[in-house]
Amino acid sequence: MFDSSEKPSLDQDSRSSVPRFNWEALSIPDIIELYDQIRQHLPPVALKDMDIEEEMLLQFHTLRALQTELLNDDEQPLNQRVALANAVTSNLGKLGDLQQSIYTSERFKLIETLLIRMLSAMPADVSAQFLADYEALLTKKRAKPVENAAN
Secondary structure (H helix, E strand, C coil): CCCCCCHHHEEECCCCCCEEECHHHCCHHHHHHHHHHHHHCCCCCCHHHCCHHHHHHHHHHHHHHHHHHHHCCCCCCHHHHHHHHHHHHHHHHHHHHHHHHHHHHHHHHHHHHHHHHHHHHCCHHHHHHHHHHHHHHHHHHHHCCCCCCCC
16 A cells, blocks of 8 residues: 555556556656666666666666765765765766767768769779778778788
Protein backbone atom coordinates (compact mmCIF):
# COMPACT_ATOMS: atom_id res chain seq x y z
CA MET A 1 0.00 0.00 0.00
CA PHE A 2 1.05 3.57 -0.62
CA ASP A 3 1.54 6.09 2.11
CA SER A 4 -1.20 8.73 2.01
CA SER A 5 1.46 11.42 1.50
CA GLU A 6 2.49 9.72 -1.77
CA LYS A 7 -1.05 9.41 -3.10
CA PRO A 8 -1.12 12.84 -4.80
CA SER A 9 1.92 11.85 -6.89
CA LEU A 10 0.04 8.88 -8.37
CA ASP A 11 -2.77 9.14 -10.86
CA GLN A 12 -4.32 6.48 -13.05
CA ASP A 13 -3.58 6.58 -16.78
CA SER A 14 -6.78 5.81 -18.66
CA ARG A 15 -4.88 3.59 -21.16
CA SER A 16 -3.05 1.49 -18.57
CA SER A 17 -3.75 -0.34 -15.37
CA VAL A 18 -0.36 0.85 -14.00
CA PRO A 19 -0.56 4.05 -11.97
CA ARG A 20 1.51 6.96 -13.29
CA PHE A 21 4.30 8.20 -11.05
CA ASN A 22 5.44 11.77 -10.49
CA TRP A 23 9.11 11.44 -11.49
CA GLU A 24 9.74 15.16 -10.93
CA ALA A 25 9.42 14.52 -7.19
CA LEU A 26 12.59 12.37 -7.24
CA SER A 27 16.20 13.49 -7.21
CA ILE A 28 18.56 12.56 -10.07
CA PRO A 29 20.41 9.95 -7.94
CA ASP A 30 17.08 8.33 -6.98
CA ILE A 31 15.94 8.21 -10.62
CA ILE A 32 19.28 6.70 -11.68
CA GLU A 33 19.03 4.09 -8.90
CA LEU A 34 15.52 3.15 -10.05
CA TYR A 35 16.71 3.11 -13.66
CA ASP A 36 19.49 0.67 -12.70
CA GLN A 37 16.99 -1.54 -10.85
CA ILE A 38 14.70 -1.61 -13.88
CA ARG A 39 17.61 -2.45 -16.21
CA GLN A 40 18.49 -5.44 -13.99
CA HIS A 41 15.13 -6.95 -14.89
CA LEU A 42 15.37 -6.27 -18.60
CA PRO A 43 16.85 -8.90 -20.92
CA PRO A 44 20.53 -8.45 -21.74
CA VAL A 45 21.36 -6.48 -24.85
CA ALA A 46 24.29 -6.74 -27.25
CA LEU A 47 27.22 -4.39 -26.77
CA LYS A 48 26.55 -2.89 -30.20
CA ASP A 49 23.15 -1.77 -28.90
CA MET A 50 24.63 0.00 -25.87
CA ASP A 51 24.38 3.78 -25.92
CA ILE A 52 27.84 4.80 -24.67
CA GLU A 53 26.92 8.48 -24.74
CA GLU A 54 23.87 7.88 -22.52
CA GLU A 55 25.83 5.73 -20.09
CA MET A 56 28.62 8.30 -19.83
CA LEU A 57 26.12 11.09 -19.21
CA LEU A 58 24.28 9.08 -16.57
CA GLN A 59 27.57 8.34 -14.84
CA PHE A 60 28.53 12.01 -15.03
CA HIS A 61 25.22 13.18 -13.52
CA THR A 62 25.48 10.58 -10.75
CA LEU A 63 29.00 11.72 -9.92
CA ARG A 64 28.00 15.41 -10.01
CA ALA A 65 25.04 14.80 -7.68
CA LEU A 66 27.27 12.86 -5.32
CA GLN A 67 29.93 15.56 -5.52
CA THR A 68 27.40 18.27 -4.63
CA GLU A 69 26.28 16.18 -1.67
CA LEU A 70 29.85 15.53 -0.45
CA LEU A 71 31.16 19.05 -0.98
CA ASN A 72 28.56 20.37 1.44
CA ASP A 73 29.24 17.65 4.01
CA ASP A 74 32.15 18.69 6.23
CA GLU A 75 32.04 15.33 8.00
CA GLN A 76 33.28 13.53 4.88
CA PRO A 77 37.08 13.16 4.72
CA LEU A 78 38.83 15.58 2.37
CA ASN A 79 40.48 12.74 0.42
CA GLN A 80 37.04 11.35 -0.49
CA ARG A 81 35.89 14.75 -1.72
CA VAL A 82 39.08 15.18 -3.76
CA ALA A 83 38.76 11.66 -5.21
CA LEU A 84 35.20 12.39 -6.27
CA ALA A 85 36.22 15.71 -7.83
CA ASN A 86 38.92 13.83 -9.78
CA ALA A 87 36.34 11.24 -10.92
CA VAL A 88 34.03 14.02 -12.17
CA THR A 89 36.92 15.66 -14.02
CA SER A 90 37.98 12.35 -15.56
CA ASN A 91 34.42 11.56 -16.63
CA LEU A 92 34.04 15.02 -18.14
CA GLY A 93 37.27 14.48 -20.09
CA LYS A 94 35.96 11.16 -21.42
CA LEU A 95 32.72 12.86 -22.46
CA GLY A 96 34.78 15.45 -24.35
CA ASP A 97 36.73 12.68 -26.07
CA LEU A 98 33.48 10.90 -26.95
CA GLN A 99 32.02 14.11 -28.36
CA GLN A 100 35.15 14.64 -30.48
CA SER A 101 35.02 11.02 -31.68
CA ILE A 102 31.36 11.41 -32.70
CA TYR A 103 32.19 14.66 -34.53
CA THR A 104 35.06 12.97 -36.38
CA SER A 105 32.92 9.97 -37.25
CA GLU A 106 30.11 12.16 -38.60
CA ARG A 107 32.61 14.19 -40.60
CA PHE A 108 34.07 11.03 -42.17
CA LYS A 109 30.55 9.93 -43.14
CA LEU A 110 30.06 13.23 -44.98
CA ILE A 111 33.42 12.87 -46.71
CA GLU A 112 32.59 9.29 -47.69
CA THR A 113 29.25 10.40 -49.14
CA LEU A 114 30.95 13.11 -51.18
CA LEU A 115 33.62 10.66 -52.33
CA ILE A 116 30.99 8.17 -53.55
CA ARG A 117 29.19 10.95 -55.41
CA MET A 118 32.45 12.06 -57.06
CA LEU A 119 33.42 8.47 -57.93
CA SER A 120 30.05 8.01 -59.62
CA ALA A 121 30.86 10.92 -61.93
CA MET A 122 34.26 9.50 -62.90
CA PRO A 123 34.95 6.92 -65.59
CA ALA A 124 34.22 3.36 -64.38
CA ASP A 125 37.83 2.17 -64.69
CA VAL A 126 39.12 5.06 -62.53
CA SER A 127 36.43 4.43 -59.89
CA ALA A 128 37.13 0.69 -59.88
CA GLN A 129 40.88 1.25 -59.49
CA PHE A 130 40.33 3.71 -56.65
CA LEU A 131 38.01 1.31 -54.80
CA ALA A 132 40.46 -1.58 -55.27
CA ASP A 133 43.34 0.52 -53.92
CA TYR A 134 41.17 1.80 -51.05
CA GLU A 135 40.13 -1.70 -50.05
CA ALA A 136 43.75 -2.90 -50.21
CA LEU A 137 44.80 0.00 -48.00
CA LEU A 138 42.08 -0.78 -45.45
CA THR A 139 42.97 -4.48 -45.45
CA LYS A 140 46.65 -3.64 -45.01
CA LYS A 141 45.85 -1.26 -42.16
CA ARG A 142 43.70 -3.87 -40.37
CA ALA A 143 46.44 -6.48 -40.73
CA LYS A 144 49.21 -4.13 -39.54
CA PRO A 145 47.66 -1.36 -37.42
CA VAL A 146 51.03 0.18 -36.44
CA GLU A 147 52.17 0.61 -40.04
CA ASN A 148 51.73 4.04 -41.56
CA ALA A 149 48.80 4.17 -44.00
CA ALA A 150 50.95 6.06 -46.55
CA ASN A 151 53.24 3.02 -47.04
